[in-house]
Amino acid sequence: MEIIAFLLHLLLDFLLGWGVLGLTGPRRRKQSDMFTAILLGFLLETTAVFLLLLMGLGVKIAFPIVIVLAILLHSKTILQIIKQPSQWAQHIPIQLPVWTGVKWYSWLLIVLLVQKLGFIFWQLMRMPTFFSDTIKHWSTQARAIYSGANFSLNSADNEFLGSQLQLVLDYPLQLPIWRANSAILNGGWNEFVSRSDGLLFFILICGIVGMAIWRLSQRRWMALGAAYWVASLPLQVWHGAAGYADIAVEAYLLAATACLIRKQWLLCGMMMAGAAWAKNDGLALYLPGILMAIGAYLFFVRELKVGQEMREMSYFFLGYMLVLPWLIFQFMYFDSPISKMLGPIKRLFSSHASALDDVATVLPQAGPATEANPPSYQLFWDYVLVGPTSGLFWMFLLIGLLLVGKRMLKDNIGRSLLLFFVSTSGIIFYIFTYTPAYEYLLIQTTIHRTMLQFSASAVLVLGYGLHLKLMDSKLLIPPK
Amino acid sequence: MKTPYLILLLLLYYSSSFSNSLNTVLSQDFHSKEKILQLKVHPMFGGTPFVIGIVKGNELVGYEHYVAQKGQHAYDLRRIPTYQGHIAFLVTNLPAEAFSGVRLLPASIRDEFDMLLYKDAFSPRMINVAASRHFMGIPLGVLGLLLAAGLFGIGKLVSKKATIIMATAACLIGVAAYDLVTIKGQVDVYQDVEMKYPYLMPIAKTQQFLQEAAPHIRQGSWTFQGHFPDEYHKLYMKYYLADFPFIGKSAEGIPIGTYIVTPEPANAQQKTLIMGTPFNLVQQQ
Numbered sequence: 225m226e227i228i229a230f231l232l233h234l235l236l237d238f239l240l241g242w243g244v245l246g247l248t249g250p251r252r253r254k255q256s257d258m259f260t261a262i263l264l265g266f267l268l269e270t271t272a273v274f275l276l277l278l279m280g281l282g283v284k285i286a287f288p289i290v291i292v293l294a295i296l297l298h299s300k301t302i303l304q305i306i307k308q309p310s311q312w313a314q315h316i317p318i319q320l321p322v323w324t325g326v327k328w329y330s331w332l333l334i335v336l337l338v339q340k341l342g343f344i345f346w347q348l349m350r351m352p353t354f355f356s357d358t359i360k361h362w363s364t365q366a367r368a369i370y371s372g373a374n375f376s377l378n379s380a381d382n383e384f385l386g387s388q389l390q391l392v393l394d395y396p397l398q399l400p401i402w403r404a405n406s407a408i409l410n411g412g413w414n415e416f417v418s419r420s421d422g423l424l425f426f427i428l429i430c431g432i433v434g435m436a437i438w439r440l441s442q443r444r445w446m447a448l449g450a451a452y453w454v455a456s457l458p459l460q461v462w463h464g465a466a467g468y469a470d471i472a473v474e475a476y477l478l479a480a481t482a483c484l485i486r487k488q489w490l491l492c493g494m495m496m497a498g499a500a501w502a503k504n505d506g507l508a509l510y511l512p513g514i515l516m517a518i519g520a521y522l523f524f525v526r527e528l529k530v531g532q533e534m535r536e537m538s539y540f541f542l543g544y545m546l547v548l549p550w551l552i553f554q555f556m557y558f559d560s561p562i563s564k565m566l567g568p569i570k571r572l573f574s575s576h577a578s579a580l581d582d583v584a585t586v587l588p589q590a591g592p593a594t595e596a597n598p599p600s601y602q603l604f605w606d607y608v609l610v611g612p613t614s615g616l617f618w619m620f621l622l623i624g625l626l627l628v629g630k631r632m633l634k635d636n637i638g639r640s641l642l643l644f645f646v647s648t649s650g651i652i653f654y655i656f657t658y659t660p661a662y663e664y665l666l667i668q669t670t671i672h673r674t675m676l677q678f679s680a681s682a683v684l685v686l687g688y689g690l691h692l693k694l695m696d697s698k699l700l701i702p703p704k
Numbered sequence: 705m706k707t708p709y710l711i712l713l714l715l716l717y718y719s720s721s722f723s724n725s726l727n728t729v730l731s732q733d734f735h736s737k738e739k740i741l742q743l744k745v746h747p748m749f750g751g752t753p754f755v756i757g758i759v760k761g762n763e764l765v766g767y768e769h770y771v772a773q774k775g776q777h778a779y780d781l782r783r784i785p786t787y788q789g790h791i792a793f794l795v796t797n798l799p800a801e802a803f804s805g806v807r808l809l810p811a812s813i814r815d816e817f818d819m820l821l822y823k824d825a826f827s828p829r830m831i832n833v834a835a836s837r838h839f840m841g842i843p844l845g846v847l848g849l850l851l852a853a854g855l856f857g858i859g860k861l862v863s864k865k866a867t868i869i870m871a872t873a874a875c876l877i878g879v880a881a882y883d884l885v886t887i888k889g890q891v892d893v894y895q896d897v898e899m900k901y902p903y904l905m906p907i908a909k910t911q912q913f914l915q916e917a918a919p920h921i922r923q924g925s926w927t928f929q930g931h932f933p934d935e936y937h938k939l940y941m942k943y944y945l946a947d948f949p950f951i952g953k954s955a956e957g958i959p960i961g962t963y964i965v966t967p968e969p970a971n972a973q974q975k976t977l978i979m980g981t982p983f984n985l986v987q988q989q
Contacts, residue, residue, distance in 0.1 A: 336880065343890050351897060352904055352911065355831045356936065359943035367946035374950050388952040389942050413947065449876045456883040458834035461890065466831050606785070613834040615845035616882050620852070620875045627871075669832045693868050 229410035230420050233402075236294055237265030243297035244268060248490055259431040260479050260491065262424070265294075267476075267498040270401040271546055277377050277401075278549070283369050287405045326444065333448040337430060340455045340464075344423050347465035353418045358467030361392045363418040366403035370413060379557060394558035396550055398501040399469050419467035425475040426464035429680050430455055432475070436482045436684055440691035442700055450687060454680045457614055459672060470673040472502035477510050478680040481644070484517060485637055485688055489536055492518070493543025501547045505677060509655065513648035515540075517640040524636050600657040603665050613672045614679065621682055628689030635692055641685045648678060726757045726764070726795040730806050734794075736787050738841065740815055741779040741794070743772075744805035749798060750774030751825040751896055758786050759793035768836070771825045772798065776805065778815035779822075782841045816840055824889040825896045826904065828936075837885060844882060852878030909982060910937045914944045917985045920977055921963045925949035929958070930968040937983075941965055962988045 241264035245257055269290050276286035295302065304311075353363050368375040368386040376383040385393045402421055407413045430451040438447035454460065463471040476499035483492035496514055499506025518540055522533040609618055625632075625645070632638030652674055656665040664670035694700045730741070741756070749772045756779065757767040766786030770779050781787045781794075794808075811819070820839045837844040856874035863870065897904060903911050926948055932938050942950070951962055958964065963977070963985060970976045970986040978985040 333876075336883065339887060343894070346894065350901060352902075352907070353943060354904060354907065354940075355828060356939065357831075359939045364939075364943040364946045367943065371947040373947055382952065386946075388950045389946060446872060449872065453876065453879055456879055456886070458886050459831070462830050468831065610843055610845065611833075612836045612843065612845060615843065616848045616879065619845065619849050620878070624871075624875075672833055673831075690868060690872070697866055697868065699866055699869070 226410050226414055226416040226420070229406060230416070230424075233406055233409050234262065234424060236291060237262050237269055239265065239298055240268045240290075240294045241265030243294070245491075259428050259435065260482070260495070263428055263475060263479050263498060264491075264494060266402060266421075266424075267398070267494065267501060267546060269294075269405065270398045271501065271549065273401050273405065274397055275549055277369075278553070282372055283401070283404050284372075284408060287408050290405075330445045330448050333445065333452045336452055337448070337455055340461050341423075341426070343461050344426055344464035347462075348416050348420055348423060351465070352415050353467055355462075355466045355468065358419065361395055362399050362469060363403060363467050364389055365391050365395075365397070366400035366407075366418070367413055369397075369400050370404035370407045394504065394554060395469075396501050396503060396554075398498070399467075399472060419465050422464045422466060422468075422471055425471045426455070426460065428475045429471070429478055432478050432482055433680055433683055433687075436485070437687045440485075440687050441694060446690075450683055453617070454683055457617055457676060457679055459613060459676050463673075463676065468673070469503040470505075470677050473499050473506050473510075473677040474680050476502060476506060477677060478684065480510075480514055481641070481681040481684045484514065484521075484640065484644070485684065487521075487637075489518065489539040490543045493540035494546055495543075496540075497544045497547035501550055505674065507547075507551075509651055509674065509677075510648060512651060513644045516647050517644035520643050521636055521640040524639065597662075597666070600653070600662060600665060604653065604656075607665070607668050607671065608675055611668075611672075613668075614675050617679060618675070621686055624686045625689065628686065628693055631692045631696065632689045638688055638692055641688050645682060645685045652678065726755060726767070726797050728796045728798060728800050728802075730756070730794040730796055730803075731791075731808055732793045733791075734808060735790055736781070738782060738810065739808040740811045740819065741781050742776060742805070742807040742809060742815070743779060743803050744776045745772045745774050746802055746804065747774040749802040751823070752798065752802075753825060753827045753829075754796055754798045756781065756784075757795045758784055758791055759795060760786070760790070761792060764795075769827075769829065771823065771827075771835075772802065773823050777822065778811065778818045780811075780819040780838050780841075783836050783838055811840075820844070820885070821888060824892040826893045830893075834886070835889060844885060848878040848882040851881055907937065907940050909980075910940050913978070913980045913983050913985075914941060916978055916980070917963075917965065917983075918945065920985060920987075921945055921948050924961055924963055925951050925959075926963040926965065927951040927958060928966065929964045930966040932967055933982075958988045960988050964988060 238258070238261055241261035242258075244264060245261050272290045272293065273283060273286045276289060277283065281289075353359060358364075365375070365386050368383075368389060368391075374383050374389050375386050378384060382388055385391065387393060399421060403417060403419075406417045406420060410417050433454050434447045434451040437450040438444065441447065460471075476495050480492050480495035480499065483489075483495055492514070496506065496511055499510055518537060522536055607613070609615055609622075625642075629642060632642050655661050656671055656674075661670060691700070730743075751774075752772045753769060754772055755767050755769055757764050758781075759765065766784040768781075768784045816839055820837055822837075824835055839847055852874040855877055856871055859865070859870045859874060860867070865873075900908065926945060927950065928938060928941075951959065964974065964987065966984055966986060967982055969984065973989050974986040975989055976984060976986050
């Protein structure tokens with residue numbers, strides 16, 4: 225039953241996202257948009273249910289309303305199917321890719337990818353919800369929303385955001401709401417429902433990376449290889465079934481990067497909204513880099529005037545508005561993640577003595593080692609670059625970027641992607657050096673999860689560089 | 705000697721990280737000389753995650769996580785960056801009866817493969833960090849990089865394919881080689897979990913208790929009482945029972961009829977419903 229419910233939920237998100245993608249512009253929807261459509265549907269579904277919860281409805285009423293909205297969005301098509309099914313079928317925009325002439329090494333990559341999927345699926349079916357943040361927050365909040373027993377959005381209630389259960393109050397509700405909706409579709413809560421979104425995000429990540437690299441390289445093995453490269457990161461299969469939000473941030477950030485390459489600013493804004501609505505990292509760590517990248521692109525495209533640049537940028541913010549209800553809600557009741565992130569900088573300019581003391585203890589972490597605190601650059605080297613968790617991935621990626629970086633600097637999008645990569649890396653370094661997150665670098669917890677969030681997007685950045693090199697070597701058919 | 709002071713220090717250091725302290729001394733007063741550790745582990749302790757710590761002077765200067773393998777196996781201490789020079793104590797959190805043989809010796813090729821392909825077991829750490837694997841003291845990631853570089857060099861010599869194509873293919877082979885070892889670890893976890901299904905260590909007893917307690921709690925509200933030795937079990941209970949109204953701490957005390965999960969025996973105002981190990985379910989009267 226849970227698998228049928230999962231597929232129905234996926235279909236619902238696809239219909240929502242696909243329908244809204246059709247409304248966003250005259251552009252013809254392609255099969256590569258399918259994965260982004262599901263992510264968009266995920267975002268729209270959870271945002272709509274959040275708004276309905278804010279209005280005082282229970283999730284068991286709010287979710288059916290969203291299902292009805294999805295059906296209404298496609299009412300014209302549904303009527304068409306009922307009236308003339310054969311005629312409608314001819315207009316299906318999706319064509320399955322041709323699988324003739326697949327080389328043995330491509331099959332090998334497919335087998336390796338299927339192994340990853342199988343391992344995730346096995347975990348979902350056989351292992352209980354176990355990992356600490358899932359039981360500390362994500363799935364416990366979801367279960368509270370689903371049952372309504374320990375959850376309220378009214379700040380005057382004891383059950384406000386599950387506070388009786390001592391959950392993390394300022395964490396976004398996207399994943400808990402989706403899991404609660406899954407439980408409704410499933411007819412009850414179970415361990416599969418508790419974490420199945422991880423499987424969905426894993427599939428979307430592989431799909432988006434594969435499709436993007438296929439388009440950039442025109443080579444099936446490279447597309448499969450890129451998907452496999454991301455999937456083979458040792459933490460990836462665990463996050464595919466753990467119930468954490470890091471894989472959700474990874475998927476949204478990846479989709480936003482793909483939209484940036486295609487210059488779809490509105491959709492890019494929506495995907496970044498999804499990242500912020502999944503976990504605070506989406507706002508604090510990745511938004512500045514994406515904004516800089518879009519800003520740099522618009523600035524360097526000489527034919528655009530200032531007014532046009534502003535208009536193009538406004539599309540991004542229009543898309544980003546999707547997360548505004550949550551950001552306002554968060555602002556009303558908690559410290560904003562941006563405020564927390566800027567804490568060390570604000571303290572630098574503070575005259576408060578104790579604040580200066582804090583800076584004095586935090587700043588040396590970036591410099592020479594003290595007896596108690598090794599410098600963060602050494603920790604980044606030991607744990608991230610040479611460590612077992614993602615060391616090989618980042619070594620290959622950095623070497624690759626060094627080789628294609630010069631070529632990328634000569635291309636408008638390439639330059640923006642490099643800026644996104646460098647600025648985001650800088651922000652990650654800053655966070656894990658100057659804020660209390662340093663501890664999570666020291667004990668190797670959050671740091672690897674943060675690097676995982678960033679990994680799939682980094683592959684696209686390198687993929688674009690490879691695309692430019694392939695173009696230069698005349699190994700690609702130029703676009704018509 | 706200094707041992708009681710040392711143990712106190714270690715207990716303080718590890719109180720926040722591990723449920724057990726590092727109070728078993730494996731060896732003392734020796735020079736590392738790149739030696740590896742060979743342990744003969746009692747079958748009962750096979751698959752148990754444990755920690756080995758390095759003490760120099762009176763200070764714990766480094767530690768690493770391992771998984772105990774039944775029988776005689778090698779454990780790579782060279783993974784610990786501070787495992788150099790004179791070592792005062794080599795300590796672990798496993799009890800002394802877990803081993804029947806402890807030896808420090810230079811690694812043979814057989815030991816190198818044993819340490820590379822050691823049997824992994826499920827651990828909560830897997831969500832944050834991957835198991836560290838070395839061969840000949842070199843991290844596996846670095847070996848993957850060297851393999852790719854070598855393949856690229858050979859490829860350039862024997863093939864006329866474009867550099868970019870060759871480099872991409874070489875990197876993918878390096879990734880796949882690394883991944884095969886990762887997949888082996890996943891198979892180990894699969895076997896480990898299936899063997900204990902449906903219960904997962906270390907929450908197996910909590911799972912069993914909750915299966916019995918949930919039908920009672922379904923009829924009302926619930927809360928915790930008493931000191932839990934491990935907060936993790938409380939978290940798991942909060943997740944498992946999140947469907948039922950939870951009563952937080954309040955000045956009025958626990959309302960009559962509330963179900964209470966506690967590691968302690970019932971008091972005079974409480975009726976015991978389930979006497980379990982390590983938790984009890986009682987009801988406030």
